[in-house]
Amino acid sequence: MSGSSAWSRSREKLRLFPELFAQCAPEAATYGKCVSATTTGRQELKKDMCAKEFEALKTCFTNAAKRKAK
Template structure:
């Protein structure tokens, strides 16, 4: 029994591969002051990454 339905993890993997620039920017922001991470420290970068994931997942 073969299924052509895309599994959620596969969809997520494809979406994340399209957001490498945003993921790198968010990672750099967190690492810049990782000993003092606090809420909303990288909110701008996170929102760009989140929006990229959402847009990319709709296209997959």
């Protein structure tokens, strides 16, 4: 059944997430600070307000995943 192998791959990726995410702690902190700073009070986060910070986090996470796959 092809669904079970897809689930196994997804589960494995989820297991690696904390380890990979930990490698990007500075980028995650910067993104979190941006989100926090732009949503003070009842202000909602607007699209692309923290795009630069998110892109840096995404790039870091992608690179960490690639290094782990080697």
